Amino acid sequence: MAIKYPYQQQSLLFVYDALVIFAAACFAYRMYLGTWLLASEYYFVVGVSTLLTAIVFPQFGLYEFKLWHKDSVLDGFKSIILGWGSVLLALILIAFITKTGDKFSRGWALLWAVIGWGGLLAERFFWHLSSKWFIDQRFYRKQIILVGSLKSSLEVIERIQSSPWLSIEIIGFFCENPEVFENEFNLPVVGHIKEAANFIEREKISQAWIAISFEEGELIKEFIQNLHHSTVDLCLIPNIYDFYLLNYSISEIAGLPVLNLSATPITGINIFVKDIEDKVLAFLIVLLISPLLLVIAIGIKLSSPGPIIFKQKRHGLGAAPITMYKFRSMHIHKEERKVTQATKGDSRIFPFGAFLRKTSLDELPQFFNVLEGTMSIVGPRPHAIEHNDEYKQLIGGYMQRHKIKPGITGWAQINGWRGETDTLEKMKKRVEYDLYYIENWSFWFDMKIILTTLYKGFIHRNAY
Structure with missing residues (x-):
């Protein structure tokens, strides 16, 4: 399953991409034409290329974390080659259609293409190293407990474990029948849901995630009532994974929280x-x-x-x-x-x-x-x-x-x-x-x- 970075990290990556492309254009201009200051039409080309990057790069998975795991860095480099190549191809097509290709130096364009490619590779490599360093730091991790049932919690655990950049560590799982699921999750603490409140207070847990199915409402209500004196942050994750959902999301209508279970992105x-x-x-x-x-x-x-x-x-x-x-x-x-x-x-x-x-x-x-x-x-x-x-x-x-x-x-x-x-x-x-x-x-x-x-x-x- 392709896991994308959170939107904040995607935005930061896009900013880095744009800066690398601009810096590569300036550096190529200095090497070939002798000055750092680009002519106005060159700024326009760099702006169009940045816009194309925002459109094209996601199509090659360049904002997906899986590309930068240890075993798939090569796939990430291949995706950069294809993505950057597609941007350059689109620019050539635009220049051909608008008959503006003769306004630009071919030598500069070739240098920009090569330097931009190298810069994007280096940028993503250092991003990978810095992300890995932050993930490995204990102080950066958020420790949480999970309260729910096996059926409700499996999806939550799998998604957290496949999203290492979140640095979320599940240190305990509490359910109604812990003896049945004791070895299911490979988690350090597994206990009854009635023990969860005491565990939160004793271990000073800052956040608890409640993964519920619709038939467990009363059980979860009791758990929340046991925490009415606690300062722990509670997050509710309804179990919607048994349904056949399309583009589900959360929105607000007239001040009411609304969970959209099925919608198509082809709207508006x-x-x-x-x-x-x-x-x-x-x-x-x-x-x-x-x-x-x-x-x-x-x-x-x-x-x-x-x-x-x-x-x-x-x-x-x-x-x-x-x-x-x-x-x-x-x-x-x-x-x-x-x-x-x-x-x-x-x-x-x-x-x-x-x-x-x-x-x-x-x-x-x-x-x-x-x-x-x-x-x-x-x-x-x-x-x-x-x-x-x-x-x-x-x-x-x-x-x-x-x-x-x-x-x-x-x-x-x-x-x-x-x-x-x-x-x-x-x-x-x-x-x-x-x-x-x-x-x-x-x-x-x-x-x-x-x-x-x-x-x-x-x-x-x-x-x-």
Whole structure:
């Protein structure tokens, strides 16, 4: 699991990145052009590069602590190379589009690229060393106790242990049945919840975390009442991990604390960004592939009698029914009871249709779905309504896939979870990847999926 630094440390890292990039630009300018004072257009380039850094670096995991563990420093260095290279590539593209490349010294640009890369590597290396030093210092650590149940506390313990920069040390766990869990956590003190208050007073514990499940309310209420004379800080961590949640957060409405259990990040301005992304790209793609669309239409007409376009009802945004378009790849037939997924060697598929399905060319008409606003280029693949009715009973959180528009390609598809889902586990993995995409959506995540789709190609062994 990718663990990000807290926002304060992410912000500090970004400031360091910006300072290194600016210093590298000045140093390269001094070496190649003889002065430390940059010309005004060079300041503009450095400012744009800093903005691009804030957008691009998170896409390469450069604000994730896991990159700087002892065993993965090399991965961190590779990510800096890729991240800084992407920023420079974006600058070259901007200079080409705006025809401003001749205003800048190529020698300075090359020096800046190399010095900036070296400076970012050095900065992150020293950040890693200083972070490790602070984590190792006993005075910097915060000692807490955890009160709750095994079910409620496992997630809390795992997350704290995987976030070493927090320097939080759990020195005790108190629950209703300590004899059952005595060796479960490898913690120095395990006791009954009624012993927790005395332990806090005796050991002068500054903070206690209460990890509860919803059925333990009375037990926790008693624990809090036992501490009414104590100055210990109490933190409540409700057990929400058994639910299928998306982008959960805490907010305040009319002075009331509100725990948002399920929400999509594609709200507000993000809806506008994704809509513009879809419409512009779909329009350009349709213009580009229009000759191919004509060739495929002729091929279908010559191969099998019937319509060129196959229309099927699917669930769209908010599970509202939509009509999805595909090139027809099967002979005309009637489904007796339910929609049956295509299988290997399916007799319903005519030869040219098999080629279309294998190469995913049968999906191309869905760009017209994107233009009419019922689909996105990137999103969870839409399933037949009959399949939704079946799997929503079997897979928790299944219908949360419909919090956004369905897509032509998606995170699940580029990770291999496409084609026939002949087992429940395959569908569970597809849903897992779809929900991950929804929770972590960004414009750059979409670009990554689109580029990966082009890079890996449309042919897949599971597509038939």
